[in-house]
Amino acid sequence: MSEDRRLMVLRAIVQDYVHTSEPVGSKALVERHHLGVSAATVRNDMALLEEEGLIHAPHTSAGRVPTDAGYRVFVDRLSAVKPLSSGERRAISQFLEGAVDLDDVVDRTVRLLASLTRQVAVVQYPSLTRSTVRHIELVPMGSSHLMIVLIVNTGRVEQRVVDTGRALSDADGEALVSSIRTRINEVAAGVPFTVAATRLRRLVDETDETDRTAMKAVVSALGDALVEEREERVVLAGQANLARAGADFPRTIGPILEALEEHVTLLRLLGQLGDDPDLVSVRIGSENPVTGLQTTSLVSMGYGSGSERVASLGVLGPTRMDYPTTMASVRAVARYVSEILDDNQGT
Amino acid sequence: MSEDRRLMVLRAIVQDYVHTSEPVGSKALVERHHLGVSAATVRNDMALLEEEGLIHAPHTSAGRVPTDAGYRVFVDRLSAVKPLSSGERRAISQFLEGAVDLDDVVDRTVRLLASLTRQVAVVQYPSLTRSTVRHIELVPMGSSHLMIVLIVNTGRVEQRVVDTGRALSDADGEALVSSIRTRINEVAAGVPFTVAATRLRRLVDETDETDRTAMKAVVSALGDALVEEREERVVLAGQANLARAGADFPRTIGPILEALEEHVTLLRLLGQLGDDPDLVSVRIGSENPVTGLQTTSLVSMGYGSGSERVASLGVLGPTRMDYPTTMASVRAVARYVSEILDDNQGT
DNA sequence: CTTGGCACTCGCTGACCGAGAGTGCCAGAC
DNA sequence: GTCTGGCACTCTCGGTCAGCGAGTGCCAAG
Numbered sequence: 139m140s141e142d143r144r145l146m147v148l149r150a151i152v153q154d155y156v157h158t159s160e161p162v163g164s165k166a167l168v169e170r171h172h173l174g175v176s177a178a179t180v181r182n183d184m185a186l187l188e189e190e191g192l193i194h195a196p197h198t199s200a201g202r203v204p205t206d207a208g209y210r211v212f213v214d215r216l217s218a219v220k221p222l223s224s225g226e227r228r229a230i231s232q233f234l235e236g237a238v239d240l241d242d243v244v245d246r247t248v249r250l251l252a253s254l255t256r257q258v259a260v261v262q263y264p265s266l267t268r269s270t271v272r273h274i275e276l277v278p279m280g281s282s283h284l285m286i287v288l289i290v291n292t293g294r295v296e297q298r299v300v301d302t303g304r305a306l307s308d309a310d311g312e313a314l315v316s317s318i319r320t321r322i323n324e325v326a327a328g329v330p331f332t333v334a335a336t337r338l339r340r341l342v343d344e345t346d347e348t349d350r351t352a353m354k355a356v357v358s359a360l361g362d363a364l365v366e367e368r369e370e371r372v373v374l375a376g377q378a379n380l381a382r383a384g385a386d387f388p389r390t391i392g393p394i395l396e397a398l399e400e401h402v403t404l405l406r407l408l409g410q411l412g413d414d415p416d417l418v419s420v421r422i423g424s425e426n427p428v429t430g431l432q433t434t435s436l437v438s439m440g441y442g443s444g445s446e447r448v449a450s451l452g453v454l455g456p457t458r459m460d461y462p463t464t465m466a467s468v469r470a471v472a473r474y475v476s477e478i479l480d481d482n483q484g485t
Numbered sequence: 486m487s488e489d490r491r492l493m494v495l496r497a498i499v500q501d502y503v504h505t506s507e508p509v510g511s512k513a514l515v516e517r518h519h520l521g522v523s524a525a526t527v528r529n530d531m532a533l534l535e536e537e538g539l540i541h542a543p544h545t546s547a548g549r550v551p552t553d554a555g556y557r558v559f560v561d562r563l564s565a566v567k568p569l570s571s572g573e574r575r576a577i578s579q580f581l582e583g584a585v586d587l588d589d590v591v592d593r594t595v596r597l598l599a600s601l602t603r604q605v606a607v608v609q610y611p612s613l614t615r616s617t618v619r620h621i622e623l624v625p626m627g628s629s630h631l632m633i634v635l636i637v638n639t640g641r642v643e644q645r646v647v648d649t650g651r652a653l654s655d656a657d658g659e660a661l662v663s664s665i666r667t668r669i670n671e672v673a674a675g676v677p678f679t680v681a682a683t684r685l686r687r688l689v690d691e692t693d694e695t696d697r698t699a700m701k702a703v704v705s706a707l708g709d710a711l712v713e714e715r716e717e718r719v720v721l722a723g724q725a726n727l728a729r730a731g732a733d734f735p736r737t738i739g740p741i742l743e744a745l746e747e748h749v750t751l752l753r754l755l756g757q758l759g760d761d762p763d764l765v766s767v768r769i770g771s772e773n774p775v776t777g778l779q780t781t782s783l784v785s786m787g788y789g790s791g792s793e794r795v796a797s798l799g800v801l802g803p804t805r806m807d808y809p810t811t812m813a814s815v816r817a818v819a820r821y822v823s824e825i826l827d828d829n830q831g832t
Numbered sequence: 833c834t835t836g837g838c839a840c841t842c843g844c845t846g847a848c849c850g851a852g853a854g855t856g857c858c859a860g861a862c
Numbered sequence: 863g864t865c866t867g868g869c870a871c872t873c874t875c876g877g878t879c880a881g882c883g884a885g886t887g888c889c890a891a892g
């Protein structure tokens with residue numbers, strides 16, 4: 139009894155089941171795949187596979203269905219990531235290159251992934267934990283208010299309005315604003331968020347009594363923004379695809395939609411990538427720690443500019459999914475997005 | 486045969502049906518509501534209501550269910566918008582007041598609406614068609630690049646990076662940037678988008694030959710941003726609530742989710758408010774022009790800072806919904822959001 | 833105009849049954 | 863030792879049928 143053939147049988151079962159979405163029996167199997175043995179032999183192999191927990195029969199006299207463990211083996215040992223056609227590659231890059239800013243890149247990416255894989259797409263906003271401050275701009279506004287614009291190296295922009303409690307429109311005020319602007323940029327520009335935050339706090343103490351309240355207001359708002367922005371965001375698309383795959387979710391579409399609205403847990407999920415961030419990570423069914431998503435699989439990959447993986451993206455679908463092509467799409471999109479971010483990075 | 490009583494019966498049917506989600510029969514009706522007449526009388530009234538097309542029997546021997554027209558009459562003539570409890574009002578305002586910026590206001594609003602009504606919430610971003618430019622800031626970046634930050638009176642911020650093709654780091658460059666900054670703010674600050682766009686174009690012609698290319702680059706990017714931002718956006722939450730109401734959607738949850746992903750059509754829907762923008766607008770089932778949403782009702786209302794209604798928000802749910810309380814929630818939220826925007830407006 | 837009565841309609845439920853698909857196992861072939 | 867054909871068995875699925883119950887429409891009387 140060759141182990142090899144048993145795995146061939148498993149692969150055939152997975153492929154057929156993904157294709158037909160019906161339990162596959164021994165007879166149908168030998169017909170569709172030419173594995174040079176008879177149905178009876180296949181049945182023996184199936185019995186063993188079932189013993190190993192890789193497949194499972196929904197009821198005594200039905201065909202077999204892969205278990206989560208079965209899919210796992212399939213993904214790890216039995217499938218190669220299918221390369222995309224050159225047409226697809228071109229379509230992807232063209233679609234993404236039309237983006238005008240970061241929001242647009244993320245928006246286009248998530249839509250693209252959803253329509254490409256016909257599943258739910260999930261894209262995490264580039265995380266700012268490793269981001270650096272590019273520039274901080276101050277814009278006086280009204281009599282005593284100041285708008286603070288924080289520009290991040292990824293191209294993201296955050297703004298806050300603070301009340302300095304001082305008139306800013308006279309000469310004194312203008313001098314103050316300009317001095318604060320210079321000083322905070324001196325300590326914070328080009329510096330990672332975490333470092334910037336501590337340096338800015340120190341700056342307050344070094345400031346003259348007279349200007350300290352104004353400086354304090356600005357720094358505290360900036361501190362907020364730095365922390366606030368570290369709170370990560372995620373964008374979804376293609377929820378309708380869940381309904382299309384209704385057969386795979388016996389009445390459990392509700393919990394899935396609910397889980398998808400819990401952006402925090404989604405982010406945690408996306409954060410737990412596999413060992414190698416350059417590889418596509420697949421989490422199958424019950425491997426998934428989130429309640430409600432245990433009938434789904436998540437195919438994800440990190441992306442980011444330069445060598446850093448600043449965030450992840452992926453798709454979520456029924457465990458019965460076409461892993462090779464889904465993985466190919468996710469990988470291709472992740473790479474293109476990284477490229478795009480690289481290009482914009484330099485500017 | 487009093488017309489009054491017939492309407493009472495209609496109201497009772499709507500209320501019961503919304504409550505139980507089962508066709509309501511004459512007997513159950515007289516038991517639950519004390520309408521001082523017998524079941525037989527109610528049956529006669531029901532027959533008439535059916536003739537008028539306000540209710541409908543799913544099959545010969547079942548109870549009655551309101552039609553879209555029936556709900557229409559109910560909403561227009563038989564129900565008063567139920568006032569919210571003071572606790573609810575307080576919860577709403579507290580939840581919304583924690584918002585730090587416009588994104589956050591919109592985000593909180595949509596979540597709040599969804600959880601309040603337990604339905605799908607839809608919030609349109611404040612439209613920028615009537616917005617004005619508050620300030621334009623230029624930030625030199627790298628050798629010849631310039632980041633343009635456009636600040637809108639609603640608090641929204643847009644940024645673009647352009648290549649001016651000229652060195653900006655020397656004294657000449659700084660002078661150029663500062664001159665451009667002053668001049669564009671002179672013509673555009675405080676001015677509505679449409680006007681700003683034309684004035685800015687004129688500005689290019691009035692610029693010296695030497696500085697013209699740089700000015701042109703800035704103005705063209707700004708023009709893009711102004712148009713781009715006019716493209717409106719919409720945010721959703723609570724899709725999971727659709728699944729909860731599964732009984733109301735015989736297998737048609739897919740088309741609804743699909744329709745919800747068509748943000749363009751959603752925006753068009755939200756745009757078509759009723760006559761009085763200060764009133765809650767209700768679009769019931771087939772009154773709704775969008776394919777896929779014809780088993781749903783949309784309860785919406787405009788909101789915005791000052792007297793202008795710059796955008797709308799609302800919730801979408803099954804036609805079998807509790808209109809009075811839903812309308813109350815939508816109205817309350819719309820008002821609070823308007824207030825919040827008003828407050829931030831002044832700063 | 834209302835009411836009680838009554839015959840009628842129709843969907844829902846559960847039981848039953850036959851067909852079909854698939855399995856497990858065994859005995860024999862290679 | 864491994865593979866294969868055969869066979870009895872199991873279980874789901876779809877269809878049919880009867881009984882039940884809710885609800886209706888209509889009618890004749892109050």
